[in-house]
Amino acid sequence: MIPGGCMVLTIYGRDENNDSSVKHSPTIWEFFGMMLNDMVLEGLIEESKLDSFNIPFYGALAEEVRDLIQAEGSFTIKRLESFHVSWDASIDDRYRDTMDKYTKGKFVAKRMRAIMESILARHFGDEIVDVLFQRFSIKIGEYMETVNGEYNNHVVSMAKA
Template structure:
């Protein structure tokens, strides 16, 4: 039985509590990530490298501390947003933030946000690949991997409810979910009075994207056992 089938038995993917993808801090960049707020195809290689190094440190510490809480032979199942591609800047892991960056850059064009503020703002998050997860679990050494797999969930998926309005308004649902995560970070860099406008633009961009493209989140699910 696949891990995702077990999770479905326990209430469905909509009820899963995600492990935190957030980094402890924004990586230290040698170069500015100009025009972006996360990794993208236009980010300098040093930015991609800095994001991975920060993730390597944070995820290794996470495994270390969790191993101290578990008895020998104890098990842990993690699920978090990731990517299947080996390219850290692929759309699989970065698109939701790329679209938010587009909303911010529209406000730069309109003269409501300074370009420098966008260039110096970066989301402290990392979406890993299965190969990266496996490498870091093996390298840290506290756990063995029982199973490691990925699943796909369409951006429209909000919860295991039959309310069609929720599924038919995916742009609104996604923008609301991302706002809950990103707004506390955005208000530290941009005028709090602009938040409604930022996420109104974001909703419009997301809705347009969802009408033209196949938009899916990649979930990574890994079952671990603490080494004896």
Template structure:
């Protein structure tokens, strides 16, 4: 990774720390003595934020955007200036912020693997099952970033972008069993 990429990662990490600490502080003021809170996050297993498990789905979206650049459908400068505000913490980062704020005791912290496509069999006769694996992932990611993409690039690229993305994800999933890491933490307010 180059220096600029590390600066972006550091900025995202600091923003995560600030936002999550504020969230915990405010929840600590609201929750009654003995109260519990359970939170679920997209995360990663390791402290390295560049692992494939935590960011490769975004890399594929970048490839889809760059394929549109190569065909003159969007400007490269637009892609270069686009950042999705996504940060997937590792368990140690969650623990550190909870301990730093000091309002809660960690009761439990677990990591679960979830198939990128939700693990739905393609031969199932329902709406999700009728879609290819790549299409299911593309619909999920589109639900998360569509408004940001539309604001930055315009609505006119959405269908083509996510068609390409679905194809790329489908190709990737045909070669690997990609998993998201979901972190679930249960905390209890200190008395």
């Protein structure tokens, strides 16, 4: 990249207010963990498979993103903002209010399935995937009926130093 060239990144992160002293709302990833744990308790998944399943994931604070970019030194931050996006944000507004909780849950689950299916099938086996996402869609739908589940994103605009 040439000096002065610009780049904009959107990064999944966490909110400054989401710490242990504030009431915690589960992330969508934590719902996956709950579903997998339930399936272990019911004997549908071997506990050893769950114990060996690891997807390293860290949602950085906006301040951490800023500090890392500044410490690396290759870019100058022009703007850094955080915003929330509802888990069902890509549902057309004309239909969102008329959908029942299970339809919304299925919609969110399909998006997550596109991301996670191959990883889960490879580790746990194809036979659990349909059951897992069916349960996931119900749990997410019920949760979203009372709480607006949200992703926290950071958008950073920067220029090559």
